[in-house]
Amino acid sequence: MILAILAGVFWKDIASISLILVILGIIVGVLNITDRDIMPFLIAAVALVVVGSGSFTILNEIVNYIARFMVPAAIISAVRSMWRLAQPT
Numbered sequence: 001m002i003l004a005i006l007a008g009v010f011w012k013d014i015a016s017i018s019l020i021l022v023i024l025g026i027i028v029g030v031l032n033i034t035d036r037d038i039m040p041f042l043i044a045a046v047a048l049v050v051v052g053s054g055s056f057t058i059l060n061e062i063v064n065y066i067a068r069f070m071v072p073a074a075i076i077s078a079v080r081s082m083w084r085l086a087q088p089t
Contacts, residue, residue, distance in 0.1 A: 004069045008062030021069040028069075029076030035084075038077045045074035 003024070007017040033041055048067055 001066065001069065004065035005062050008065045009058060012061055017065070018068050021065060022072050025069045025072035026076065029073030033073060033077045033080075038081050041077055042074055042081070045070045045077075 003017070004021055007014070007021070011017050048063065048070055051063055
């Protein structure tokens with residue numbers, strides 16, 4: 001998260017930062033999101049994506065980089081949640 005904030009403020013035009021954030025988001029989604037954290041995490045991710053359409057330049061850049069970090073983790077969490085819901089009981 002700190003890397004996303006620093007990238008939004010200082011390193012706006014470096015494409016490798018986005019790749020690093022996506023890879024870190026995948027790692028977080030696979031390893032750190034537990035079953036009881038999935039729903040609050042997905043709500044926060046949706047709120048972040050909605051807020052990401054703001055018009056402030058530096059704030060918008062920071063939110064975009066944070067979204068690049070959170071979206072892969074949110075996709076993994078959503079798929080895990082749907083998989084658990086589809087399992088027969």
